Amino acid sequence: MEARLQEAQLLKEQGNQRYREGRFRAAAGRYHRALLQLRGLEPCPAPCLLQMEPVNYERVREYSQKVLRRQPDNAKALYRAGVAFFHLQDYEQAQRHLLAAVHRQPKDANVRRYLQLTQSELSSYHRKQKQLYLGMFG
Incomplete structure (x- = not known):
């Protein structure tokens, strides 16, 4: 157990170093390997995934929600989940996470x-819905 913990910690530190170097794909790989070493240790590859092109917002959402299950008040995970939901066009969930x-x-x-971008999208959506219903029942 101790050896796996040390290996996971080493992989996490290597991931942090690669992130600082701007090597986001390599950092995400190290974080993922750390997760495989020890499920209880949750380094989060979401920051790396947000920097890679093209961004895989489904994975960012998934990893951010994993962190939030363990740490519901984690501001960075709330922000990253909000960004992911925004780009996945789930503006209600984006707003909920970004407000938190x-x-x-x-x-x-x-x-x-x-948060401002999300609220703008929600406002636009509600205006369109209102016009649609007025056209149907007006």
Whole structure:
């Protein structure tokens, strides 16, 4: 058990180093291998996945939600989940996660920007729905 913990920690540190170097794919690979070493240790490859082109928002959402199951108040995971939901066009879930993130990090410009974008998309959606119903029943 101790050897697996040490190996997972080493892989996580290597992932952190590769992330700092901008080698996001390599960092995500190290984080994934750390997860395989020890399921209880949850390094999160979501930051790397957000930097890779093209971004796989399904995986970002999945990894962020894994973190949130263990740490429901994790502001970074809330933000990343919100970004993923936004790009997956699930604006209700994006807003829910981003509102929770902005309560924990009220000065974070990125959180506020995505919250504003999400609210704009929701407002546009509700306007279109209203026009649709007025046209149907008007």
